[in-house]
Each structure stands twice: as C-alpha cells, then as structure tokens.
Amino acid sequence: xxxxxxxxxxxxxxxxxxxxxxxxxxxxxxxxxxxxxxxxxxxxxxxxxxxxxxxxxxxxxxxxxxxxxxxxxxxxxxxxxxxxxxxxxxxxxxxxxxxxxxxxxxxxxxxxxxxxxxxxxxxxxxxxxxxxxxxxxxxxxxxxxxxxxxxxxxxxxxxxxxxxxxxxxxxxxxxxxxxxxxxxxxxxxxxxxxxxxxxxxxxxxxxxxxxxxxxxxxxxxxxxxxxxxxxxxxxxxxxxxxxxxxxxxxxxxxxxxxxxxxxxxxxxxxxxxxxxxxxxxxxxxxxxxxxxxxxxxxx
Amino acid sequence: xxxxxxxxxxxxxxxxxxxxxxxxxxxxxxxxxxxxxxxxxxxxxxxxxxxxxxxxxxxxxxxxxxxxxxxxxxxxxxxxxxxxxxxxxxxxxxxxxxxxxxxxxxxxxxxxxxxxxxxxxxxxxxxxxxxxxxxxxxxxxxxxxxxxxxxxxxxxxxxxxxxxxxxxxxxxxxxxxxxxxxxxxxxxxxxxxxxxxxxxxxxxxxxxxxxxxxxxxxxxxxxxxxxxxxxxxxxxxxxxxxxxxxxxxxxxxxxxxxxxxxxxxxxxxxxxxxxxxxxxxxxxxxxxxxxxxxxxxxx
Numbered sequence: 001x002x003x004x005x006x007x008x009x010x011x012x013x014x015x016x017x018x019x020x021x022x023x024x025x026x027x028x029x030x031x032x033x034x035x036x037x038x039x040x041x042x043x044x045x046x047x048x049x050x051x052x053x054x055x056x057x058x059x060x061x062x063x064x065x066x067x068x069x070x071x072x073x074x075x076x077x078x079x080x081x082x083x084x085x086x087x088x089x090x091x092x093x094x095x096x097x098x099x100x101x102x103x104x105x106x107x108x109x110x111x112x113x114x115x116x117x118x119x120x121x122x123x124x125x126x127x128x129x130x131x132x133x134x135x136x137x138x139x140x141x142x143x144x145x146x147x148x149x150x151x152x153x154x155x156x157x158x159x160x161x162x163x164x165x166x167x168x169x170x171x172x173x174x175x176x177x178x179x180x181x182x183x184x185x186x187x188x189x190x191x192x193x194x195x196x197x198x199x200x201x202x203x204x205x206x207x208x209x210x211x212x213x214x215x216x217x218x219x220x221x222x223x224x225x226x227x228x229x230x231x232x233x234x235x236x237x238x239x240x241x242x243x244x245x246x247x248x249x250x251x252x253x254x255x256x257x258x259x260x261x262x263x264x265x266x267x268x269x270x271x272x273x274x275x276x277x278x279x280x281x282x283x284x285x286x287x288x289x290x291x292x293x294x295x296x297x298x299x
Numbered sequence: 300x301x302x303x304x305x306x307x308x309x310x311x312x313x314x315x316x317x318x319x320x321x322x323x324x325x326x327x328x329x330x331x332x333x334x335x336x337x338x339x340x341x342x343x344x345x346x347x348x349x350x351x352x353x354x355x356x357x358x359x360x361x362x363x364x365x366x367x368x369x370x371x372x373x374x375x376x377x378x379x380x381x382x383x384x385x386x387x388x389x390x391x392x393x394x395x396x397x398x399x400x401x402x403x404x405x406x407x408x409x410x411x412x413x414x415x416x417x418x419x420x421x422x423x424x425x426x427x428x429x430x431x432x433x434x435x436x437x438x439x440x441x442x443x444x445x446x447x448x449x450x451x452x453x454x455x456x457x458x459x460x461x462x463x464x465x466x467x468x469x470x471x472x473x474x475x476x477x478x479x480x481x482x483x484x485x486x487x488x489x490x491x492x493x494x495x496x497x498x499x500x501x502x503x504x505x506x507x508x509x510x511x512x513x514x515x516x517x518x519x520x521x522x523x524x525x526x527x528x529x530x531x532x533x534x535x536x537x538x539x540x541x542x543x544x545x546x547x548x549x550x551x552x553x554x555x556x557x558x559x560x561x562x563x564x565x566x567x568x569x570x571x572x573x574x575x576x577x578x579x580x581x582x583x584x585x586x587x588x589x590x591x592x593x594x595x596x597x598x
Binding site: 066067068069071075094096097098099100101102105106107108109110111113143144145146179181183185186190191192193194195202204206225226227228231232233234235238240241242243244245246247248249251252 | 410
C-alpha cells in the first residue's frame with residue numbers, strides 16, 4: 001500500500017447549520033450570539049496594525065528544518081468577543097500567549113486549526129495553494145464547536161500581509177515551504193460549559209522541508225478497530241483539536257509493534273475512515289483478476 | 300424523567316494499557332518515555348513550595364456565586380518533562396498561564412480534568428468526597444491521551460495543602476462548596492503530532508452554590524442522534540477536553556427548541572450514552588404493568 005502525505009480530513013460529510021438571526025433566549029446557555037452574528041463587527045483586514053519584531057532571529061539551513069519546531073519572528077492575532085465581534089488584527093512579535101487558567105480552551109477543547117503552506121516559485125513570488133479552501137474548512141470547524149465565524153477572504157488577506165512581513169522565512173528549494181498554522185481557540189474565563197464568550201485567532205509560521213525526506217516510500221499500517229478516530233455524528237469532518245490527542249496512544253502501540261501509522265477503521269464491517277497523517281491509495285486486484293487503484297479521499 | 304447533577308462520565312468501559320518498560324525505538328514518534336516512566340522523578344508532595352498570594356481578594360456572598368467564575372487567591376501547579384519526570388509542586392498566586400502559541404494543548408487537545416468539591420462540615424472541618432476515585436479517573440484520562448501518569452495519593456495530599464492555604468474560600472451553608480478543577484495539559488512547544496514532551500498539572504478552585512438553585516426539578520431533554528457524544532472505541536470513558544466542545548452546538552440547538560439538555564444516543568438502536576450535565580434515572584412502566592426505576596450510571 002502506497003501512501004502520501006496530505007491534510008487529515010474527515011470521514012463523513014455533515015451539514016453545518018447556517019447562522020441565522022433568531023430571538024430565542026437560552027437560560028441554560030447565555031449564548032444567543034451564534035444566531036445574531038451579522039450585527040457584530042466583521043473580521044476586517046483593512047484594520048490591520050503591524051508592530052513587527054525588531055529582533056530578527058537567525059534562519060536555519062534547509063537541511064536543519066524540523067516540522068513545526070522553529071517559528072518566524074512574528075505572529076498574526078485577532079481577538080473576538082461576544083456582543084462586539086472581531087477586534088483589530090495585529091501582526092506582532094512571536095511570543096507567549098497569556099491566558100487565564102480557567103480559559104475554556106484548556107478544559108473543553110475549544111480549538112480548531114488549519115495547515116497550509118506558502119512556497120516561493122522560480123520567479124521568487126510567494127504562492128499559496130488554494131487558501132480559500134482552507135479558510136472555508138477553518139470556518140466549518142469553528143462552527144462545529146460553536147466558535148465564531150469569520151469573513152474567510154479577510155483572513156486570507158491578513159495571512160498574505162503576514163507573509164510579506166516574514167518573507168525572509170519562506171525557504172527556497174524544491175519541497176521546502178513555510179508551514180502556516182491558523183488556529184482558533186475559545187478564551188472565555190469561566191468554567192461554565194457553553195459557547196465561549198471570547199475567542200482568539202492566531203497564525204504562526206514554521207519553515208519546513210519535505211514531510212518524508214526519503215521520498216515516496218511505503219509505510220506499514222496497523223489496522224486499528226478497538227480505538228476509533230472518526231464516527232458518524234462525530235467530528236471527523238472538522239479539523240478540531242479533540243480529534244488528535246486520543247490517537248497518540250494507539251499510534252505508540254502501533255509503533256511498538258513495528259508499524260509507522262494506524263489504518264483507522266469503524267464499525268463491525270471495518271470501514272476505512274482515515275490513515276495517520278496521510279491520504280490512502282489502495283491497489284486492488286479483485287477475484288476476477290481486475291485491477292483497480294482506489295483513492296480514498298477523506299471529506 | 301427526573302435528573303440529578305453528577306460528574307459526566309463514560310458510556311463504554313475500555314481497558315487502558317498499563318505502562319510497562321520496553322526497548323523499542325519509535326522513529327515516527329520520539330516518545331518512548333511512556334514505557335519508561337518508572338525511572339523518572341515521581342510526583343512528590345513533600346517537595347511542595349508555598350508562596351501564597353499577599354493579595355486577599357474579597358469573598359462573595361453565597362447568593363452571588365456563579366459556577367466557575369470566581370477563583371480563590373492561589374493555585375497549585377506541577378510541571379512535568381519527558382526524561383525528568385515531575386518537578387516541584389507549587390502553591391502560588393492565581394494568575395495567567397504563559398504558553399507558547401505552538402503548545403500542543405492549543406492544537407491537539409492534550410487536556411483532561413476532574414471536577415470535585417470541598418465542603419465544610421458542621422464542625423468546621425474540610426471534607427472531600429472520595430478524592431481517590433477522582434484521582435484514579437484523572438490518571439486514566441491522562442493515559443488515554445498519552446499524558447504522563449502521576450502518583451494519585453500525592454496529588455490528593457497537595458490538594459489538601461492547597462485547601463488549607465485557601466481555607467477562607469470554602470463557603471459555609473448547605474449546598475455550598477469549593478469546586479476544585481484539577482487539570483492536566485500538554486505543553487510541548489512543537490507542532491509534531493506525538494506524545495507531548497512537557498505537561499502541566501494545575502488546580503484552581505471556585506466557590507459555588509447548588510448546581511440547580513431551584514432544587515430537584517425536571518428538565519426537558521432533546522433526544523439527539525444526529526450528533527454523537529460517546530461511541531465504542533472513543534473517549535467517553537475518559538474526562539478529556541475533546542468530549543466537550545463538540546456538544547455545545549447541539550445543546551444550543553436543543554435550547555432553541557425549548558429543551559434544557561440533550562439525551563445523547565448512539566447507533567441505529569438509539570442506545571442512551573449520556574445526558575448533558577447529569578446522570579439519568581428512568582422510571583419505566585412495562586407492557587405488563589411492572590414498574591422499574593432504572594439508574595443509568597455512566598462508566
């Protein structure tokens with residue numbers, strides 16, 4: 001079985017309810033805001049404030065790059081508050097987030113993210129691969145866990161500005177790129193379980209090399225059915241934090257038995273839902289000698 | 300249907316693999332540490348350092364208490380690092396956590412928690428309700444998401460010391476208590492998906508009143524089958540953050556239709572797995588006129 005690196009996605013497409021205005025009041029949850037988003041301040045790239053770092057860190061050689069370990073000089077942040085909407089987007093020095101220990105991201109996993117890459121083409125221009133699709137999924141993920149929606153074209157513009165500021169960090173050379181990690185977290189400072197009344201988008205960036213430096217090679221997969229990564233009615237179609245941590249223990253167990261990754265199965269008929277960090281291509285010779293290349297795309 | 304507040308738990312019991320030493324090396328994941336924990340520094344309550352806050356915040360009247368919104372003067376923290384083990388437990392002023400934006404808790408939901416209460420009895424003594432059971436579940440939750448194990452009796456001792464320091468915050472009066480929130484998060488500063496090489500336990504405390512101030516009353520539940528909270532092979536048996544955020548949108552939808560909470564179902568035969576914030580008691584009259592009180596305990 002040959003495998004290739006790709007964004008982890010989903011197993012079952014689900015309809016996400018659109019945000020439409022409503023006048024109901026929720027006694028248990030104080031978050032009618034989901035249904036009144038249109039009145040709030042939209043995410044607006046033209047409000048961007050740039051206070052870039054004066055501290056220019058040393059770049060690493062391409063050969064030294066490790067996935068997601070080194071970050072650029074700056075980061076992009078945008079705060080959101082219930083009843084107000086999106087605040088001023090800021091590009092500022094990369095640095096620690098200061099959050100109350102009661103912030104709901106630490107307790108209830110109000111968090112979703114995207115993974116996307118910026119490349120330098122042969123003319124030295126910066127290119128993104130279909131960022132509009134990433135932004136759409138980012139919004140869909142946020143909605144699934146009751147985090148605020150945003151104007152996705154505006155976030156793409158802000159990321160483009162961020163790339164101009166940290167331009168020197170985009171590696172040159174085939175297979176090298178600047179990995180971007182747009183992330184949204186719920187920052188409400190209260191343990192009540194409901195929609196977060198505050199949120200933060202942050203975008204950080206890390207120069208990276210090819211995911212598999214040795215090239216296109218086969219890996220061994222352990223077919224895993226006792227732990228389940230995605231299930232109907234779950235969150236396999238959203239890129240939320242909660243999809244990840246529960247998969248680490250099974251992955252360590254697979255490693256222990258000599259496999260690199262898990263082939264995630266669901267149900268008594270062992271439906272394939274996902275492969276560790278990649279999409280999955282199956283070359284199938286059927287009973288009658290027919291040969292098929294089956295591409296499993298996780299949506 | 301009558302309902303009563305209780306800790307959310309699980310739907311299917313799962314066997315958690317014990318940590319046993321092994322010599323395998325994992326190329327994909329750099330975390331052989333799960334299998335060599337015994338050699339590392341254990342969590343040791345006798346190392347506790349107390350630097351309590353000099354800033355004594357004003358207490359609130361019992362009638363003003365809101366669940367999980369006000370916190371005591373101090374907090375308990377203990378750091379963990381792969382290859383070293385548990386560090387020095389500290390009781391210090393309640394304050395913000397400073398974390399790198401790449402910390403894995405923000406991306407992959409490396410987070411689990413407990414909810415427990417400290418009460419004052421009629422003699423003014425502080426009492427905890429079976430803290431050993433909470434600590435056991437806390438450890439089980441941590442293991443499910445490859446966070447480090449800890450000596451659970453030691454954490455109970457540390458929580459007792461914390462309660463002495465913030466003693467004045469434990470409310471008096473029937474139904475009032477100090478809610479404790481032990482939390483463990485993964486703090487590795489790198490986006491690689493694997494077991495976190497750093498972790499933090501923090502315990503914060505919030506004075507609270509009765510969960511349902513109006514007393515023992517019926518609530519309306521929306522039977523929910525299109526979104527699923529717990530499933531075989533999932534994390535319903537562990538108190539991990541990822542169980543929570545995906546339930547908010549369905550809860551808001553239930554509220555919109557006039558229901559207070561969701562009755563979570565699983566599968567085509569609609570097995571009951573969980574009710575919003577509570578355990579579930581069913582009074583059942585069967586076809587032959589028999590009457591049964593069924594107590595659904597989530598394990």
